[in-house]
Amino acid sequence: xxxxxxxxxxxxxxxxxxxxxxxxxxxxxxxxxxxxxxxxxxxxxxxxxxxxxxxxxxxxxxxxxxxxxxxxxxxxxxxxxxxxxxxxxxxxxxxxxxxxxxxxxxxxxxxxxxxxxxxxxxxxxxxxxxxxxxxxxxxxxxxxxxxxxxxxxxxxxxxxxxxxxxxxxxxxxxxxxxxxxxxxxxxxxxxxxxxxxxxxxxxxxxxxxxxxxxxxxxxxxxxxxxxxxxxxxxxxxxxxxxxxxxxxxxxxxxxxxxxxxxxxxxxxxxxxxxxxxxxxxxxxxxxxxxxxxxxxxxxxxxxxxxxxxxxxxxxxxxxxxxxxxxxxxxxxxxxxxxxxxxxxxxxxxxxxxxxxxxxxxxxxxxxxxxxxxxxxxxxxxxxxxxxxxxxxxxxxxxxxxxxxxxxxxxxxx
Amino acid sequence: xxxxxxxxxxxxxxxxxxxxxxxxxxxxxxxxxxxxxxxxxxxxxxxxxxxxxxxxxxxxxxxxxxxxxxxxxxxxxxxxxxxxxxxxxxxxxxxxxxxxxxxxxxxxxxxxxxxxxxxxxxxxxxxxxxxxxxxxxxxxxxxxxxxxxxxxxxxxxxxxxxxxxxxxxxxxxxxxxxxxxxxxxxxxxxxxxxxxxxxxxxxxxxxxxxxxxxxxxxxxxxxxxxxxxxxxxxxxxxxxxxxxxxxxxxxxxxxxxxxxxxxxxxxxxxxxxxxxxxxxxxxxxxxxxxxxxxxxxxxxxxxxxxxxxxxxxxxxxxxxxxxxxxxxxxxxxxxxxxxxxxxxxxxxxx
Numbered sequence: 001x002x003x004x005x006x007x008x009x010x011x012x013x014x015x016x017x018x019x020x021x022x023x024x025x026x027x028x029x030x031x032x033x034x035x036x037x038x039x040x041x042x043x044x045x046x047x048x049x050x051x052x053x054x055x056x057x058x059x060x061x062x063x064x065x066x067x068x069x070x071x072x073x074x075x076x077x078x079x080x081x082x083x084x085x086x087x088x089x090x091x092x093x094x095x096x097x098x099x100x101x102x103x104x105x106x107x108x109x110x111x112x113x114x115x116x117x118x119x120x121x122x123x124x125x126x127x128x129x130x131x132x133x134x135x136x137x138x139x140x141x142x143x144x145x146x147x148x149x150x151x152x153x154x155x156x157x158x159x160x161x162x163x164x165x166x167x168x169x170x171x172x173x174x175x176x177x178x179x180x181x182x183x184x185x186x187x188x189x190x191x192x193x194x195x196x197x198x199x200x201x202x203x204x205x206x207x208x209x210x211x212x213x214x215x216x217x218x219x220x221x222x223x224x225x226x227x228x229x230x231x232x233x234x235x236x237x238x239x240x241x242x243x244x245x246x247x248x249x250x251x252x253x254x255x256x257x258x259x260x261x262x263x264x265x266x267x268x269x270x271x272x273x274x275x276x277x278x279x280x281x282x283x284x285x286x287x288x289x290x291x292x293x294x295x296x297x298x299x300x301x302x303x304x305x306x307x308x309x310x311x312x313x314x315x316x317x318x319x320x321x322x323x324x325x326x327x328x329x330x331x332x333x334x335x336x337x338x339x340x341x342x343x344x345x346x347x348x349x350x351x352x353x354x355x356x357x358x359x360x361x362x363x364x365x366x367x368x369x370x371x372x373x374x375x376x377x378x379x380x381x382x383x384x385x386x387x388x389x390x391x392x393x394x395x396x397x398x399x400x401x402x403x404x405x406x407x408x409x410x411x412x413x
Numbered sequence: 414x415x416x417x418x419x420x421x422x423x424x425x426x427x428x429x430x431x432x433x434x435x436x437x438x439x440x441x442x443x444x445x446x447x448x449x450x451x452x453x454x455x456x457x458x459x460x461x462x463x464x465x466x467x468x469x470x471x472x473x474x475x476x477x478x479x480x481x482x483x484x485x486x487x488x489x490x491x492x493x494x495x496x497x498x499x500x501x502x503x504x505x506x507x508x509x510x511x512x513x514x515x516x517x518x519x520x521x522x523x524x525x526x527x528x529x530x531x532x533x534x535x536x537x538x539x540x541x542x543x544x545x546x547x548x549x550x551x552x553x554x555x556x557x558x559x560x561x562x563x564x565x566x567x568x569x570x571x572x573x574x575x576x577x578x579x580x581x582x583x584x585x586x587x588x589x590x591x592x593x594x595x596x597x598x599x600x601x602x603x604x605x606x607x608x609x610x611x612x613x614x615x616x617x618x619x620x621x622x623x624x625x626x627x628x629x630x631x632x633x634x635x636x637x638x639x640x641x642x643x644x645x646x647x648x649x650x651x652x653x654x655x656x657x658x659x660x661x662x663x664x665x666x667x668x669x670x671x672x673x674x675x676x677x678x679x680x681x682x683x684x685x686x687x688x689x690x691x692x693x694x695x696x697x698x699x700x701x702x703x704x705x706x707x708x709x710x711x712x713x714x715x716x717x718x719x720x721x722x723x724x725x726x727x728x729x730x731x732x733x734x735x736x737x738x739x740x741x742x743x744x745x746x747x748x749x750x751x752x753x754x755x756x757x758x759x760x761x762x763x
Contacts (some may be wrong), residue, residue, distance in 0.1 A: 082713075114694055128662060136661045137694025167553060168578020192534075193554050200557035202728050203570040210571060211728055217572035219543045238543050240575035319729050320667055 006368075006411045007404055008038045010397065011335055012063040014362055019059050022067075022333035023345065024052035026189060030073040030087060034328045035064035036337065045328075048077035065337030068328035073194070081326070088194030091201070092329060093208070094321040095155045096183035097148035108143040108376040141406065143376060144182045144339065149356050156184040159315045160348045162208055163188060166240055177345035178356040180336025185329065187345075198323045205322045210241070210314035215306050218242035220291075228299035233291035233306075241310075246289060248309025253281050253290070264304040269296035335362055340401035357381070366397035370409040378402070422478040423515045425485035426508065426599055427530055436483075455480045456487035457618050460500065463507030464626045471511040493603045494611055495619050499630045501603040509596035516588040521548055524587050531594050535587070542574045542581050549587050550579035559593040564724070564743050638679045639753050646752035648745045650726055651675050653733045661692035667721070667729045670708065675720040675745055677709045720745050 025031050033047040033055065044062070049055040059067060070077070071092045075085030111126035113119055115135035122131075126138040156176060163169045163186070175187045196204075206212050218241050221232040234242035236250065252260075253274065261271045273295045274281065284290040291302070321327055330336065332345045341360040358381050372388035378399075379385070385399050392412055395403070403409035421428060463469045474481055485508075492504040516524060521537055528535045534552035541547070553575060560568045574581045582590070608616065623630065647655060654672040657664055664672065669690075676686050683705045690701050703712065710717035723743050726732045738755075742748045 082716075135694070137663070165577070166575045168576075192552065196554060196557060197561070199561040200554075202725060203557050203561055205728055206569060207571045207575075209728075212566065212569045213571045214566050217567060218574075232544075234543060238574065239581065240573065241571060242543050242574060320665075323725075323728065 001411050001413060003404055003409075003411045004038055007337075007340070007401065008063055008065075010340070010363065010401055011038075011065070011337075012060075014335065015060050015063060018333075018362070019056045020052075022052070022056060022059065022331060024055065025069050025331075027073055028052060028055070030075070030077060032070040032072070032074060032077040032084070032328070033331075034068040034070075035059075035062060036066040037062055038065045038337075046078050046080070059334070064334070067331040067334040069331050071327045071329055072325055086325070089325045089327075091188040091190070091193055091196075091204070092321055092327060093159055093186040093315075094179075094183060094318040095152050095159065095186070095316065096179070096318055097144070097152045098142065098182060099316045099318060100148070100151050100155065102148050102151050104145055104147045108145050109141065110374070111138040111140045113137075114139055141408070142182060143378065143406075144341075144356070145376070146357065146379060148182060152183050153351065153354070153356075155315050155317075156186060157348075157351055158313075159186055159208060159317070160351070162315065164348075166207075167204075171348050174348055175345055176348055176351060176354075177332055177343055178341075178354070178360050179330060180334075180341045180343040180360060181339050185343075187329075198325050201323045201325065205317070205319050207241075208315050208317060209319065210310045213241060213310055215245060215303070215310075218245055220245070220302075220306060222299050229292060230297075230299050230302040231292045233289055233302075235289060236285055241313075244313040245306055245309055246285070248313040249289075249305060250282070250285055251312065252305060252309050254278065264301065264308060266301045266304070267296055270294065270298075270301055273297065336405075338405050340398065340405045361398050363396075363398040363401060367394055368397055368400035369394045369412050370400045370403055371412050372403055372409040375403055375406075375408045418478045418482070422475075422481040423473065424512060424527065425482050426512070426595060427527070428482070428486075451480050452483045453487055453615070453618070455484035456491055457622070459484060459488040459508070460492055460495075460504050460619075460622060463504040464500070464622070464629065466507065468510060469503050469507035470514070471507045473511055473515060489599065489602050490607050490611065491615065491619050491622075493605055493607045494616060495623060496608075497623065497630060500623070500626075501600065505596050505600040505603060508599050509592045512595050513588055513592035516591055517585065519588075521584065524549070524584065524591070528587070528591060528594075531591075531598070533594075536579075538581060542576075545574075546583070547574075547581040548584045549582045550576075551582055551587070551590075553578055553580050556580045556582075556590065559590045559597075563593075638750060639757075640680065642676070642679055642681050643749075643753050643756065646749050646756060647675075648739065648748035648752075649733050649736055650723075650731055651745055651749075654731070655689070658689050659692060661694060663693070665729075665731075668731055669704075670718070671720050671726065671731060671745075673705055673708050674718045675749075677705070677717070678719065678746055679749055683709050683711070 029048070029050045031048070032045070033049060035044045035047070037044065047058070049058065070089075072089040073087040075087060077084060079085075106124040109125065110121060110123055112121045113130040113133060113135045114137040115130065115133050118130060118133035118135055120130055120132040126140050129136055130138070160174060160176070163174055164171060169188055169190060173188055173190045175189070177185045177187065179185055219232060219234040219238065220230065222228050223231045233249075234246045236246045237243055238246060256274065258271055258275060261274060266274075274297070277294070281290045281294065284293060330343045332343050334343055335341070336343060340362060341356075342362045344360050346354050346359070357379050361381055369392060371392045372386075373390060375386045375388045377384060377386045380396075380399050380402060383396070383399070385395065400409070404411065416424075416427060459471045462471045488504070492501050495501065516527070525535060525537065533555045535555070536550050538547050538550045553570065556573075557570065560570070566572060570580070644655070651672060654664060654668050657668075658672060673686055676689075677683065683702070686705050687698070687701050690696055706712045708718045723732065723739070723745065726745070738748055738752060742751065
């Protein structure tokens with residue numbers, strides 16, 4: 001049987017039973033919907049629905065591989081882009097493991113040169129040019145592994161902190177969801193920010209990612225010109241980035257190893273001072289912090305440490321998603337065509353217990369036999385599968401679909 | 414809020430302009446109405462000051478409420494009737510700068526009142542945060558609506574103390590943000606078509622102004638680009654993207670958009686831009702042509718898209734780091750226009 005047709009049939013069965021679980025976006029009648037079907041990879045765009053029931057019937061009718069809705073609200077969502085009448089948009093963030101460099105990517109991500117005569121393969125992130133044929137185009141296969149997903153979740157939690165503590169959103173206005181593949185979406189629905197244009201949203205992105213941050217505006221104060229020193233810096237409870245820099249710096253000092261410090265280009269004497277006085281440095285935060293009291297540490301060294309703490313406190317997001325005020329976002333409760341997993345939303349309060357590889361499993365019954373070309377070890381629910389290489393296996397339907405959707409396996413009769 | 418006569422003269426934009434204009438009935442032949450002449454003279458004067466002063470600023474004339482208050486809505490009508498975007502932008506800015514100067518001298522309560530008329534969510538703070546003393550806390554959305562386009566580092570949200578959705582501001586900063594709010598407010602009033610409502614003599618006044626300041630008015634926007642594309646004048650970000658595209662490397666969506674819109678703007682033909690992407694492994698002629706023509710404004714919404722600003726390129730990680738000239742501009746097209754002029758000066762035409 002044709003693999004595509006097999007996936008589509010399973011998706012159709014799923015939607016027959018569960019399409020009602022699709023979450024209607026707020027003000028559904030003002031949203032634009034888009035769908036990618038299995039047959040032709042063309043987007044059905046500019047769809048509008050006045051109620052959830054119509055959306056559900058449509059999904060059942062077309063069985064999409066991917067279903068999306070607009071972050072924006074429009075007067076007439078079915079019109080052409082320039083005639084829709086933009087009314088505002090929710091604030092959205094996309095955190096994808098693709099933007100986070102994890103060590104395990106070297107193990108589970110693979111790439112293959114697209115040059116038909118070459119086909120050279122490797123692991124990790126694809127190089128700029130193929131070492132065999134100097135080709136520049138690659139087929140990349142990334143995996144939603146536990147470690148990657150966990151690091152994406154950590155970023156998500158960090159973002160929620162910034163959104164609630166600094167931006168003042170309440171937890172009820174912030175909704176999280178697992179994308180169904182390698183990341184998380186953070187959705188903020190608040191009337192007061194709906195009208196913000198993309199210039200203003202860009203500033204929010206820069207805040208979250210720390211772009212354009214100058215520590216001098218947060219109390220980092222230097223003196224002297226021939227041998228510049230740092231004489232003061234932010235405190236732990238300062239508002240906004242000041243407090244973040246202080247907390248990041250405290251964390252850095254308490255965990256820093258000799259290698260960490262040397263990698264920042266600190267001199268031997270400064271490294272010894274820091275490692276030998278960890279307690280003293282930690283206690284200094286009760287007063288005005290360790291700024292300027294560490295021997296041998298000049299302005300450049302301090303700046304490198306502050307830079308490191310900014311990196312650790314900032315959140316790695318896909319910047320384009322947040323600034324785009326016409327973006328289409330995957331519909332919660334729909335299936336992701338690249339994994340067969342669900343996009344599921346959850347409240348920030350449940351972030352800790354949320355297990356994407358369990359909570360997003362859509363197919364709970366059935367089995368299928370597949371021929372796996374290549375797949376690293378993976379987990380779904382409580383069960384572990386693989387690694388597989390060029391073999392036929394009988395798997396629970398969810399695991400089989402996962403491999404089929406990823407393009408790592410084919411159906412066997 | 415009850416506005417005193419003095420307040421109205423200082424901040425005439427807070428009044429309902431339409432109401433004021435109706436009261437004056439401008440269709441009456443102005444020169445024959447001695448009562449109206451000083452008002453119309455002052456209105457014209459406001460626009461002249463905006464065009465002449467550098468930085469643009471309309472003067473404040475205390476104790477002349479009789480002309481100061483009604484001349485503002487008349488000046489707004491004159492500026493709108495000019496149908497010239499330079500005059501409109503400059504006039505709105507000049508009135509806003511005038512207001513800024515006056516706001517600086519007001520107490521906190523007055524600032525709060527005026528901010529309240531613009532629906533700002535602001536409250537007095539009067540406390541130290543870190544080492545600085547702040548007067549107000551303002552909802553970040555109101556802050557961004559106005560400061561979003563400021564280029565100075567200290568106006569970036571990431572460099573502001575922020576807590577629970579509020580940005581801490583000094584009195585001076587709040588006044589500066591109000592200036593921007595006022596500028597946008599006045600500018601939004603200048604888009605109406607008022608020519609049919611004005612008498613011939615009024616229209617003549619504005620035409621005279623346009624003639625008088627013709628040289629200044631003509632010298633706006635990006636100055637003309639040379640006819641031929643000068644690739645050595647590309648800013649670093651574009652050079653980077655251009656080289657990557659030529660080498661067939663993968664470009665992000667924003668990267669492709671930036672490169673395409675930039676090249677089209679400086680006069681490259683769509684077909685040449687399409688060729689540039691030919692070495693890309695997943696090149697699809699039909700699709701690329703469609704996208705390039707869309708950005709060129711030959712299709713779809715018919716908008717000719719401009720490349721993003723330096724700020725935006727930084728946000729999306731497309732700025733490879735500024736060079737000397739970058740520090741003096743904020744848009745890749747300005748870089749190109751300056752650089753081509755510099756090159757022209759260096760190498761005399763043969």
